Amino acid sequence: MDNLYSASKIKEIINNNGFNFKKKFGQNFLIDKNILDKIINATEADGDSVVLEIGPGIGTLAVELAKRGATVYAIEIDSTLIPILEKNFELYPNIKLIHGDALKVDYKEILAPYIGEKKIKVAANLPYYITTPLIFKILETDLPWESITLMMQLEVAQRICAKPGGKDYGSLTVAVNYYGKPTLITKVPSQAFFPSPKVDSAVLNIKLNTEKIFVKDQQLFFKIIKTAFNQRRKTLLNNLLNLGKLNKEELNNLLKSINIDGSRRAESLTIEEFALLTNAIYNILGNFE
Template sequence: MAQLLGPAEIRGLAAELDVRPTKKLGQNFVHDPNTVRRIVELSGVGAGDSVLEVGPGLGSLTLGLLASGAEVAAVEIDPVLAARLPATVEERAPEAVSRFTVLTRDALKLRADELPAPPSTLVANLPYNVAVPVVLHLLAELPSLERALVMVQTEVADRMAAGPGSRTYGVPSVKIAWYGRARKVAPVPRSVFWPVPNVDSALVSFERAEKPASSVDRDSVFAVVDAAFAQRRKTLRAALAGWAGSADRAGKLLRAAGIDPATRGEQLTVTDFAAIAECEGVPPSV
């Protein structure tokens, strides 16, 4: 059984490596074993699962995931932290060494062929400033990912899981919904991190689902989404004028998609946005 890291071990490792956590890399290390166990439990991973962990840091969550019996590929951008992880696993979970791989990479540039096996689950404590881009990149790059559990800033969690009509519903909400369903499942207290962050955190779960449209590609839908939310207070007829070529044509395309041109973007589902994108190929004379 893996020996999880507590506050003393986290500080000891940081001192050994002369690591001074930086805001730039979003380095706030989890030092509470009970929180780690809860994350692993909520992720649903177990023996035989292939897990991708992003931002393992000093290895707190890594050890918890390995204790579940899963195979873990950890992607760490900090070369100092990445270099220490194998030794931490060997010291505290020697029976799991063969199930662990670490890659020194920027997760935003990770490619599927760099991983030892196609992962089925993403479990991560994500830097708040890149959380949404990382999740979207990995969902696009790794079709094998069926589910995820990510720890992010509470405000980011709200945006990721928001539904139409919500105050926090926007581009991240719609783009993540293209791949499946996100839910905010639990808060995470600041006290479980070192150093203590000045923001609250939450866990977001994700389950992949069928895409909302088979006849239109992701980039076409995302172009409509970006245009619709670029000017949130405008009606879709006005907001999509640049995308469609004119406000008049935007109105015609919206009506062709069965959507009132006076509607605003925050009222639409991802299926609605896909319907608009499908109408893009309608001749300009329509």
């Protein structure tokens, strides 16, 4: 089989199969071998790995992972790509094709048999319009993910990797860092795809934390993060009033008790400080909706 990352091969396949790109699925196929290699190396996939791939396109990444011995479960929503993928996967019994919506597929049902048997990983070229919900579906699924390697819009990757104090640092940064350590592997220019998207992309790798930072209530933790960043120009104290459970004086006293200045803005707080704040509020109020 010719290299599936070749632009000429991709054009041949889509022309022979009468395939039309669908804007609603954010379809852009990678044609840069150098970037493909960086994705594969970031996954560290081998014969002891099972990889969940979301959005396989014509199968470029899945095939290369399979060549390294990994078991690959490729989830594709577009029915018109299924016969193309079936043909391109013919020589690789270690690739399992699933026709379905990645936001609805039960990852645990698919991968639970491999727990304790193989290293469980994710590799995905995420459609930009569902990047955030897909990231959290993966992170919140109760599986021992070892790593998650994602192609996404450069702007989103930069937000996830941002440090406290910067304009890119926000609720998404804190939430992802709660689950693992993100690293921006490489920036990807738009011309690395066919057809070319209007924005540049990036490959992001998240190594999952073996031990998460301690919070007494995870749901409360995420609620506080969302509330604190709700209006970025407001102070932490004023934003937290929107929780609706403590008045200004009570909140001010609570913040002083944990040495956090209420006049700070949320973007200046570290994840450790958000955990400290969560636990302090929990100690007073317990779990609340």
